[in-house]
Amino acid sequence: MAGHRNVTIKDVAARAGVSITAVSHALNDKGTLSEETRIRIREIAASMGYRADALARGLRRSQIGVIGIVLRPLDALENYSPPGVDYFLRFAGAAAVSALDHGLSLMQVADLVKGPVTPLAFSLDGYIVTDPVRNDPVVALLESRSIPYVTLGRDPGKPDASNWVASDDVDATLQALTHLADQGARTIAFVGGQDDNSWNADAESAYRDWCARNGQAERLFRLPEGRGEAGGRELVPDLLADGAPDAIYSLTGRHAAGIQEAMRERGLTAPDDYLLACGTDADQTRTAEPPITAINLRPEVLAHDTVGLLAAITRGENPAGRGLVRSELIVRRSSQRDAG
The missing domain is CATH 3.40.50.2300 (Response regulator)
Known part of the structure; x- marks a missing residue:
């Protein structure tokens, strides 16, 4: 796992054989850990490529007014402008406009699990993940970091989830x-x-x-x-x-x-x-x-509904989700x- 930018604090704790709290205290100069333990945890975190710089830590304490979007089908293609395909451009453009209506900005982010990924990516208020595959690793990563998200299309591996909007x-x-x-x-x-x-x-x-x-x-x-x-x-x-x-x-x-x-x-x-x-x-x-x-x-309608659902979640509301949009x-x- 050395050099992987998406290592979580849980991964560091498991490698060091300590609690997540101990890792947090070691990296933030808190608690009553011995200096030897503190140094050992820091060295393990560094060797694993764990990134938790001061900017990211500070931003996670409050909302910054920016949501992210991950286009999973284009991640799979490893091509973000496939010839002739304008569905994702229409969706992303409409999502950006809808985000403004909620006082938010939209940031497009490439595959979060492949990296390299800027630490700022994990400080956003929430994410839209389009067309996740079954038990999608990007969804799993967001959950492990407690980052709110909604999906465009259901995750087939999460039948009980409600945080999605989908075309019918x-x-x-x-x-x-x-x-x-x-x-x-x-x-x-x-x-x-x-x-x-x-x-x-x-x-x-x-x-x-x-x-x-x-x-x-x-x-x-x-x-x-x-x-x-x-x-x-x-x-x-x-x-x-x-x-x-x-x-x-x-x-x-x-x-x-x-x-x-x-x-x-x-x-x-x-x-x-x-x-x-x-x-x-x-x-x-x-x-x-x-x-x-x-x-x-109707990607514009899907974008409006998806952004609205995520905005409500980031405000601490409990929206119904599971919205189906009829196609034409x-x-x-x-x-x-x-x-x-």
Whole structure:
């Protein structure tokens, strides 16, 4: 653990074989510890890379009017501006404006568990964590430091948590599937992502339930989010292996654009030969030919509600949380058989 900037005071106490209080007293020149013990604890803390400088200690005593945001899907991609993806930019921009309405500022922070991370990051009033994966390590780190947080999307590993706001991904999936069925599709393939977050889990669950209710065999595929359009292109042979489906619902817009391109290379075009829709709008869906039907997740509304929830928590209130925001299906030519 040497050199790790995100070591906690609990880690130092465990290594030194003393209480957390003893570590705090040693680092802050308090208590009645012997000088030998005080020096030993300080040396252990330094060797582990524990950072608790005077600025951070002072700031944690009072609010500073700044909240942080961690964009977990972009952490996973290790790319904070993936081509064509404007959902996170829209969310972060709207969150910054909403924060001002609460007298707060917004600070975007990269992956807190990978570092290096400025000590100021752990002195913020609270955090928004977007799309956490199951038992997310960033969430665990914030909890270990007693830093308030809310998540955009549920942490699938915390079913009892209430400090979240989420798009209603079950409803959005049903909107898309119902539209495709109304346009004549009887076999609909589902292309989800591989991140273990509630967006993927809830959409996949809704698709499975829809198939069961409608007597349709599941045709379910998963792609790494980071593969983007290339991943969509590479999937097409598998999509066609058992015959072309009537329709394809791809959660990720970049996957959908790649699927459309590879299908066209095989002489199959939407909406004549199949219908295509996706679970998030992006530049690729709007500018494709034909334009691709997509779900508008309404990131501005999500940002407003998420910031409001966190602001209430940091004020010491006990808000209800568990807020679902209904998405909007934007129908475009890729899924309109009756289009002129």
